[in-house]
Amino acid sequence: MDIKELKKEKTNQDDNEIILNKYRHHPLIKDLNLTDKELKEYLGVIAHIIKKKESYETSNHNNAFFYTQLIRNIHGKLEVISVPNEKTYEWLNIRNHYLIRNFPDSHLKILMNHESIGKISVSKKNVLDEYRKILNNPNKARGIYVYGKVGVGKTYTSIALANEFAKRNFNVAFVNCAEIGYKLKLGFDLPNSVNDEIVDKMKESDVLFLDDIGAEDEKIWFYNNYLLITLNYRMDRNKLTFFTSNLNIESFYKKLSNLMHKSFNAERLIERIKALTHNQEIEITGSNQRY
Numbered sequence: 001m002d003i004k005e006l007k008k009e010k011t012n013q014d015d016n017e018i019i020l021n022k023y024r025h026h027p028l029i030k031d032l033n034l035t036d037k038e039l040k041e042y043l044g045v046i047a048h049i050i051k052k053k054e055s056y057e058t059s060n061h062n063n064a065f066f067y068t069q070l071i072r073n074i075h076g077k078l079e080v081i082s083v084p085n086e087k088t089y090e091w092l093n094i095r096n097h098y099l100i101r102n103f104p105d106s107h108l109k110i111l112m113n114h115e116s117i118g119k120i121s122v123s124k125k126n127v128l129d130e131y132r133k134i135l136n137n138p139n140k141a142r143g144i145y146v147y148g149k150v151g152v153g154k155t156y157t158s159i160a161l162a163n164e165f166a167k168r169n170f171n172v173a174f175v176n177c178a179e180i181g182y183k184l185k186l187g188f189d190l191p192n193s194v195n196d197e198i199v200d201k202m203k204e205s206d207v208l209f210l211d212d213i214g215a216e217d218e219k220i221w222f223y224n225n226y227l228l229i230t231l232n233y234r235m236d237r238n239k240l241t242f243f244t245s246n247l248n249i250e251s252f253y254k255k256l257s258n259l260m261h262k263s264f265n266a267e268r269l270i271e272r273i274k275a276l277t278h279n280q281e282i283e284i285t286g287s288n289q290r291y
Contacts (some may be wrong), residue, residue: 021111021264026050032072045080090167097166099201102176102211103159111159111167123285124153130282131161134240138170138207142278143241147248151288154244158209161242165207173205179211200225203233207240214247214255223256223269231272241276249273249281 012212020039023029023046034042049068066082073079084092094108095101110116112128112135112170120128127146134141146154159174187195202208209228234241245252249270256266 006079017261023047028053029070030285032070032078034078040076042070042078042080062163082151093169094163094166097169098162098172098174099205100173100175100180100198102174102179103155107159110156110160110163112164116160117157121154121284121286123148123283124157125155128160128284129283130280131157131164135161135168137162138165138240141240142280143276144248145243145245145273145277145281146284147245147281147285148284149288150246152284152286153289154284155211157284158211158242160243162207162209170206171204171210172207172209173202174209174211175202176211177222178215181219184222185225187221195226199230202226202230205239207242208234209244211244213243213244214245214252220259226267228269228272231269231276235272235275243273243277248283 020043021038023043024034026046028049029046032038039046045068050072053065064245066088069081069083069239071081087220091108095105112131117128128145130144134144146158162172162174180202184195184198187198210227231232231241233239247255253266253270256269259266
Protein backbone atom coordinates (compact mmCIF):
# COMPACT_ATOMS: atom_id res chain seq x y z
CA MET A 1 0.00 0.00 0.00
CA ASP A 2 1.52 3.34 -1.02
CA ILE A 3 1.56 6.54 1.04
CA LYS A 4 -1.51 8.03 -0.69
CA GLU A 5 -3.61 4.97 0.07
CA LEU A 6 -2.44 4.97 3.68
CA LYS A 7 -3.37 8.63 4.06
CA LYS A 8 -6.76 7.99 2.46
CA GLU A 9 -7.44 5.06 4.79
CA LYS A 10 -6.33 7.15 7.79
CA THR A 11 -8.63 9.96 6.67
CA ASN A 12 -11.56 7.54 6.33
CA GLN A 13 -10.88 6.13 9.78
CA ASP A 14 -10.73 9.62 11.25
CA ASP A 15 -13.99 10.58 9.51
CA ASN A 16 -15.69 7.44 10.79
CA GLU A 17 -14.47 8.16 14.30
CA ILE A 18 -15.84 11.71 14.08
CA ILE A 19 -19.21 10.36 12.95
CA LEU A 20 -19.24 7.75 15.71
CA ASN A 21 -18.37 10.33 18.36
CA LYS A 22 -21.05 12.66 17.03
CA TYR A 23 -23.69 10.00 17.49
CA ARG A 24 -22.18 8.55 20.68
CA HIS A 25 -22.68 11.83 22.51
CA HIS A 26 -26.03 12.77 20.97
CA PRO A 27 -28.65 13.54 23.69
CA LEU A 28 -31.02 10.88 22.31
CA ILE A 29 -28.62 7.98 22.94
CA LYS A 30 -25.78 9.12 25.20
CA ASP A 31 -27.44 7.67 28.32
CA LEU A 32 -27.34 4.19 26.73
CA ASN A 33 -23.54 4.13 27.14
CA LEU A 34 -23.10 2.26 23.87
CA THR A 35 -20.00 0.20 23.23
CA ASP A 36 -18.11 0.74 19.98
CA LYS A 37 -19.52 -2.55 18.71
CA GLU A 38 -23.10 -1.55 19.55
CA LEU A 39 -22.62 1.89 18.08
CA LYS A 40 -21.40 0.49 14.77
CA GLU A 41 -24.10 -2.20 14.70
CA TYR A 42 -26.95 0.26 15.29
CA LEU A 43 -25.46 3.22 13.45
CA GLY A 44 -28.13 3.18 10.74
CA VAL A 45 -30.95 3.05 13.30
CA ILE A 46 -29.39 5.85 15.33
CA ALA A 47 -28.99 8.05 12.26
CA HIS A 48 -32.67 7.41 11.40
CA ILE A 49 -33.82 8.24 14.94
CA ILE A 50 -31.92 11.52 15.02
CA LYS A 51 -33.08 12.54 11.53
CA LYS A 52 -36.74 11.84 12.34
CA LYS A 53 -36.54 13.67 15.66
CA GLU A 54 -35.00 16.74 14.04
CA SER A 55 -37.60 16.61 11.28
CA TYR A 56 -40.41 16.47 13.83
CA GLU A 57 -39.04 19.40 15.81
CA THR A 58 -38.93 21.60 12.71
CA SER A 59 -42.35 20.54 11.36
CA ASN A 60 -45.69 22.21 12.11
CA HIS A 61 -46.80 19.17 14.18
CA ASN A 62 -50.01 18.79 12.19
CA ASN A 63 -49.66 15.03 11.79
CA ALA A 64 -49.59 12.81 14.83
CA PHE A 65 -47.23 9.86 14.53
CA PHE A 66 -44.97 7.49 16.45
CA TYR A 67 -41.23 7.80 16.35
CA THR A 68 -38.47 5.21 16.73
CA GLN A 69 -36.46 4.98 19.92
CA LEU A 70 -33.48 2.86 20.93
CA ILE A 71 -33.62 1.53 24.49
CA ARG A 72 -31.78 -0.95 26.65
CA ASN A 73 -34.25 -3.52 27.93
CA ILE A 74 -34.33 -5.18 31.34
CA HIS A 75 -31.88 -7.81 30.10
CA GLY A 76 -29.37 -5.15 29.08
CA LYS A 77 -29.89 -5.73 25.38
CA LEU A 78 -30.57 -2.95 22.89
CA GLU A 79 -34.08 -2.85 21.50
CA VAL A 80 -35.78 -0.66 18.88
CA ILE A 81 -39.31 0.43 19.85
CA SER A 82 -41.95 2.89 18.64
CA VAL A 83 -43.20 5.52 21.05
CA PRO A 84 -45.75 8.30 20.57
CA ASN A 85 -44.54 11.84 20.07
CA GLU A 86 -46.07 14.61 22.15
CA LYS A 87 -48.97 15.17 19.75
CA THR A 88 -49.80 11.49 19.52
CA TYR A 89 -49.53 11.06 23.28
CA GLU A 90 -52.01 13.89 23.75
CA TRP A 91 -54.36 12.27 21.23
CA LEU A 92 -54.11 8.87 22.96
CA ASN A 93 -54.69 10.46 26.35
CA ILE A 94 -57.83 12.17 25.08
CA ARG A 95 -59.12 8.96 23.51
CA ASN A 96 -58.47 6.90 26.64
CA HIS A 97 -60.55 9.23 28.82
CA TYR A 98 -63.79 8.51 26.98
CA LEU A 99 -66.12 6.00 28.59
CA ILE A 100 -68.54 6.38 25.66
CA ARG A 101 -67.77 8.22 22.44
CA ASN A 102 -70.28 8.47 19.60
CA PHE A 103 -68.01 10.27 17.17
CA PRO A 104 -65.04 9.11 15.05
CA ASP A 105 -61.34 9.18 15.94
CA SER A 106 -60.75 11.98 13.46
CA HIS A 107 -62.74 14.33 15.71
CA LEU A 108 -60.43 13.75 18.67
CA LYS A 109 -58.15 16.48 17.29
CA ILE A 110 -60.89 19.12 17.65
CA LEU A 111 -60.05 21.45 20.53
CA MET A 112 -61.18 24.88 21.60
CA ASN A 113 -58.55 26.80 19.69
CA HIS A 114 -58.57 28.89 16.54
CA GLU A 115 -56.96 26.13 14.51
CA SER A 116 -59.88 23.78 15.27
CA ILE A 117 -62.78 26.20 15.45
CA GLY A 118 -61.79 28.79 12.83
CA LYS A 119 -64.04 31.72 12.03
CA ILE A 120 -67.14 31.76 14.22
CA SER A 121 -70.43 33.58 14.46
CA VAL A 122 -71.35 35.81 17.39
CA SER A 123 -73.75 33.23 18.80
CA LYS A 124 -71.18 30.45 18.56
CA LYS A 125 -68.62 32.71 20.23
CA ASN A 126 -71.04 33.19 23.12
CA VAL A 127 -71.28 29.44 23.56
CA LEU A 128 -67.50 28.97 23.38
CA ASP A 129 -66.97 31.78 25.90
CA GLU A 130 -69.29 30.01 28.33
CA TYR A 131 -67.53 26.71 27.70
CA ARG A 132 -64.17 28.31 28.48
CA LYS A 133 -65.53 29.70 31.76
CA ILE A 134 -66.58 26.18 32.72
CA LEU A 135 -63.16 24.76 31.84
CA ASN A 136 -61.53 27.36 34.07
CA ASN A 137 -63.58 26.26 37.08
CA PRO A 138 -65.27 22.92 36.38
CA ASN A 139 -65.84 22.00 40.02
CA LYS A 140 -68.24 24.92 40.52
CA ALA A 141 -69.79 24.94 37.07
CA ARG A 142 -73.09 23.73 35.65
CA GLY A 143 -73.83 22.38 32.21
CA ILE A 144 -75.49 24.26 29.34
CA TYR A 145 -78.38 23.45 27.03
CA VAL A 146 -77.36 24.52 23.51
CA TYR A 147 -79.89 24.48 20.70
CA GLY A 148 -80.15 25.56 17.09
CA LYS A 149 -81.00 24.44 13.60
CA VAL A 150 -79.34 21.48 11.92
CA GLY A 151 -75.71 22.03 10.90
CA VAL A 152 -74.97 25.27 12.78
CA GLY A 153 -72.14 23.71 14.83
CA LYS A 154 -73.75 22.53 18.07
CA THR A 155 -72.16 19.08 17.98
CA TYR A 156 -68.81 20.34 16.71
CA THR A 157 -68.37 22.85 19.52
CA SER A 158 -69.53 20.38 22.16
CA ILE A 159 -66.98 17.84 20.86
CA ALA A 160 -64.30 20.52 21.25
CA LEU A 161 -65.32 21.00 24.89
CA ALA A 162 -65.53 17.25 25.50
CA ASN A 163 -62.01 16.76 24.15
CA GLU A 164 -60.72 19.57 26.36
CA PHE A 165 -62.16 17.80 29.40
CA ALA A 166 -60.64 14.48 28.30
CA LYS A 167 -57.31 16.22 27.73
CA ARG A 168 -57.49 17.36 31.35
CA ASN A 169 -58.01 13.75 32.50
CA PHE A 170 -61.76 13.93 33.16
CA ASN A 171 -63.67 10.76 32.28
CA VAL A 172 -66.11 11.77 29.56
CA ALA A 173 -69.20 10.19 27.96
CA PHE A 174 -70.24 11.76 24.67
CA VAL A 175 -73.60 10.26 23.78
CA ASN A 176 -75.58 10.78 20.61
CA CYS A 177 -79.09 10.14 21.88
CA ALA A 178 -80.35 8.47 18.70
CA GLU A 179 -77.33 6.17 18.54
CA ILE A 180 -77.38 5.23 22.19
CA GLY A 181 -81.13 4.61 21.99
CA TYR A 182 -80.52 2.19 19.14
CA LYS A 183 -77.79 0.37 21.10
CA LEU A 184 -80.02 0.12 24.17
CA LYS A 185 -82.82 -1.30 22.05
CA LEU A 186 -80.48 -3.96 20.67
CA GLY A 187 -79.61 -4.81 24.26
CA PHE A 188 -83.20 -5.78 25.11
CA ASP A 189 -82.53 -9.35 23.95
CA LEU A 190 -79.16 -9.56 25.70
CA PRO A 191 -78.29 -9.97 29.39
CA ASN A 192 -79.31 -6.97 31.48
CA SER A 193 -75.67 -6.25 32.23
CA VAL A 194 -75.14 -5.00 28.65
CA ASN A 195 -77.52 -2.07 28.97
CA ASP A 196 -76.63 -1.59 32.63
CA GLU A 197 -73.00 -1.03 31.61
CA ILE A 198 -73.98 1.67 29.12
CA VAL A 199 -76.21 3.48 31.60
CA ASP A 200 -73.64 3.18 34.38
CA LYS A 201 -71.05 4.91 32.19
CA MET A 202 -73.54 7.69 31.45
CA LYS A 203 -74.31 8.07 35.15
CA GLU A 204 -70.77 7.83 36.50
CA SER A 205 -68.78 9.84 33.93
CA ASP A 206 -67.24 13.05 35.26
CA VAL A 207 -68.77 14.90 32.31
CA LEU A 208 -71.71 13.76 30.19
CA PHE A 209 -72.70 15.19 26.81
CA LEU A 210 -76.18 14.32 25.51
CA ASP A 211 -76.00 15.27 21.86
CA ASP A 212 -79.07 15.85 19.69
CA ILE A 213 -81.54 15.18 22.48
CA GLY A 214 -85.09 15.23 21.16
CA ALA A 215 -84.10 14.04 17.68
CA GLU A 216 -84.03 10.36 18.61
CA ASP A 217 -86.92 8.01 17.81
CA GLU A 218 -89.90 8.95 19.91
CA LYS A 219 -89.79 6.04 22.34
CA ILE A 220 -91.21 6.45 25.82
CA TRP A 221 -88.99 3.66 27.15
CA PHE A 222 -85.84 5.67 26.37
CA TYR A 223 -86.97 8.64 28.47
CA ASN A 224 -88.61 6.58 31.21
CA ASN A 225 -86.13 3.76 31.72
CA TYR A 226 -82.80 5.35 30.89
CA LEU A 227 -82.64 9.10 30.47
CA LEU A 228 -84.62 10.08 33.56
CA ILE A 229 -82.66 7.65 35.72
CA THR A 230 -79.37 9.01 34.39
CA LEU A 231 -80.29 12.68 34.85
CA ASN A 232 -81.71 12.08 38.30
CA TYR A 233 -78.49 10.36 39.39
CA ARG A 234 -76.33 13.14 38.01
CA MET A 235 -78.48 15.91 39.43
CA ASP A 236 -78.21 14.45 42.94
CA ARG A 237 -74.43 14.37 42.63
CA ASN A 238 -73.94 17.72 40.86
CA LYS A 239 -72.25 16.09 37.87
CA LEU A 240 -71.51 18.21 34.82
CA THR A 241 -74.02 17.49 32.06
CA PHE A 242 -74.34 19.21 28.67
CA PHE A 243 -77.11 19.05 26.10
CA THR A 244 -77.43 19.91 22.43
CA SER A 245 -80.72 19.87 20.55
CA ASN A 246 -82.56 21.18 17.52
CA LEU A 247 -85.30 22.18 19.96
CA ASN A 248 -85.25 24.79 22.69
CA ILE A 249 -86.33 23.56 26.13
CA GLU A 250 -89.92 24.75 25.72
CA SER A 251 -90.32 22.96 22.38
CA PHE A 252 -88.71 19.85 23.80
CA TYR A 253 -91.14 19.96 26.72
CA LYS A 254 -94.09 20.15 24.32
CA LYS A 255 -92.76 17.16 22.40
CA LEU A 256 -92.38 15.17 25.61
CA SER A 257 -95.83 16.20 26.81
CA ASN A 258 -97.45 14.98 23.60
CA LEU A 259 -95.51 11.74 23.78
CA MET A 260 -95.94 10.98 27.46
CA HIS A 261 -99.29 12.42 28.45
CA LYS A 262 -100.52 9.10 29.87
CA SER A 263 -97.42 7.31 31.05
CA PHE A 264 -95.02 9.95 32.19
CA ASN A 265 -94.88 13.48 33.52
CA ALA A 266 -92.61 15.35 31.10
CA GLU A 267 -92.03 18.05 33.72
CA ARG A 268 -89.86 15.68 35.74
CA LEU A 269 -87.39 15.27 32.88
CA ILE A 270 -87.37 18.98 32.01
CA GLU A 271 -86.88 19.93 35.67
CA ARG A 272 -83.76 17.81 35.81
CA ILE A 273 -82.39 19.36 32.61
CA LYS A 274 -82.97 22.81 34.07
CA ALA A 275 -81.37 21.84 37.36
CA LEU A 276 -78.29 20.43 35.67
CA THR A 277 -77.89 23.58 33.55
CA HIS A 278 -79.16 26.16 36.04
CA ASN A 279 -81.69 26.91 33.32
CA GLN A 280 -78.92 28.21 31.05
CA GLU A 281 -80.09 27.88 27.48
CA ILE A 282 -78.11 29.30 24.54
CA GLU A 283 -79.00 29.31 20.87
CA ILE A 284 -76.49 28.97 18.04
CA THR A 285 -77.76 30.66 14.90
CA GLY A 286 -76.52 30.68 11.33
CA SER A 287 -76.68 28.68 8.15
CA ASN A 288 -76.09 24.96 7.73
CA GLN A 289 -72.31 24.44 7.60
CA ARG A 290 -72.47 20.84 6.39
CA TYR A 291 -72.98 21.85 2.77
